[in-house]
Amino acid sequence: MTIESGTWSVEDTDIIARAVIEAPSVHDAQPWNLLLPAHAAELEERSAFSTFVDPGAFTDPGTDTLRPDRFISCGTAVANLELAIRVLGRNTHTVLFPDPDRPSLIARVESRGASVPTSSDLRLYAAISHRHSHRDAFADIPVPAECLGDIVAAGTRVPGVDIRLLASDEAPALADMLTYSAEIRRRNPHYQRELFSWTSHWQPQGNTEIVTTWSATLDDHGAAGKALITTGIPDTSALADAIDRESVLLFSAESDDPVELVRIGMATERAWLAAVDARLSASVLTHPLRIGDSAQRLAARLGMPVAPQLIMRIGY
Numbered sequence: 001m002t003i004e005s006g007t008w009s010v011e012d013t014d015i016i017a018r019a020v021i022e023a024p025s026v027h028d029a030q031p032w033n034l035l036l037p038a039h040a041a042e043l044e045e046r047s048a049f050s051t052f053v054d055p056g057a058f059t060d061p062g063t064d065t066l067r068p069d070r071f072i073s074c075g076t077a078v079a080n081l082e083l084a085i086r087v088l089g090r091n092t093h094t095v096l097f098p099d100p101d102r103p104s105l106i107a108r109v110e111s112r113g114a115s116v117p118t119s120s121d122l123r124l125y126a127a128i129s130h131r132h133s134h135r136d137a138f139a140d141i142p143v144p145a146e147c148l149g150d151i152v153a154a155g156t157r158v159p160g161v162d163i164r165l166l167a168s169d170e171a172p173a174l175a176d177m178l179t180y181s182a183e184i185r186r187r188n189p190h191y192q193r194e195l196f197s198w199t200s201h202w203q204p205q206g207n208t209e210i211v212t213t214w215s216a217t218l219d220d221h222g223a224a225g226k227a228l229i230t231t232g233i234p235d236t237s238a239l240a241d242a243i244d245r246e247s248v249l250l251f252s253a254e255s256d257d258p259v260e261l262v263r264i265g266m267a268t269e270r271a272w273l274a275a276v277d278a279r280l281s282a283s284v285l286t287h288p289l290r291i292g293d294s295a296q297r298l299a300a301r302l303g304m305p306v307a308p309q310l311i312m313r314i315g316y
């Protein structure tokens with residue numbers, strides 16, 4: 001973190017830095033740097049991550065498949081940054097990618113004069129330290145429609161982001177997509193833990209499977225001939241039933257340009273904090289959407305004009 005004297009006191013710096021550190025990020029990597037120049041707070045993409053290549057991504061060599069998730073992660077930090085500065089009693093004005101000469105500069109949040117924080121800012125800010133990923137089944141209690149409406153409204157305050165509530169008859173489409181991507185990944189030994197982490201969101205009891213049927217045609221990346229204890233692919237209709245018992249939101253924007261992905265991150269964090277404020281829990285998933293054409297397939301099944309970038313589960 002870089003701080004210029006003048007605008008920010010030590011206490012201000014502490015509040016702002018804590019809010020940013022508590023933002024959710026892909027693999028908890030916190031892929032940003034916080035700078036506090038005079039009259040503004042800046043969030044830079046941490047370039048140390050940009051050379052990471054996902055070994056099981058099945059894309060062109062050198063493709064940085066985690067990049068969309070890093071932009072979304074930076075967006076969640078921008079949302080917390082705005083809330084922290086407003087709770088300090090200042091107006092904010094946020095510009096995304098403000099300086100073409102500094103392409104890694106994701107956002108500049110300018111502090112513009114004194115203002116009383118709104119009750120909504122105060123509530124969302126208070127939720128920051130209570131938010132965490134709930135990668136487990138929720139209680140079998142439906143989330144009231146009004147509550148979901150407030151959560152969606154908190155997210156869509158960010159312009160250009162669409163948040164779609166998955167309808168009951170759409171649960172099979174999401175279940176199909178999850179099993180489709182799991183099927184592609186399951187025989188890659190690098191991914192067994194991760195596979196568990198996404199199918200187990202809905203089926204925490206999981207199921208174990210021993211794979212001994214490696215062959216070159218099944219898996220280009222795996223160790224042919226070796227047995228592997230892994231998570232079994234869940235039964236699609238049981239998974240659809242589990243999804244149907246929960247509330248699921250799909251986040252998308254017009255394009256996958258960095259600026260749109262940062263906005264999706266901002267909307268994600270605001271919606272997540274609104275859920276926490278309503279005494280709900282949530283978890284997010286993007287990994288299954290990044291495998292092959294899975295996101296496009298889901299969009300086609302749901303008649304969405306663009307592919308979803310992030311899935312959020314919400315429940316008690």
Ligand SMILES: Cc1cc2nc3c(=O)[nH]c(=O)nc-3n(C[C@H](O)[C@H](O)[C@H](O)COP(=O)(O)O)c2cc1C
Nearest residue numbers: 024025026027028069072073132133284285286287
């Ligand atoms: C862009 C993004 C993508 C994420 N994708 C996944 C995912 O696919 N599966 C998962 O279990 N968690 C995912 N997470 C959640 C992070 O792993 C989690 O926020 C982080 O480890 C910090 O933990 P916490 O949310 O409990 O604070 C994602 C988070 C972000 C911001």
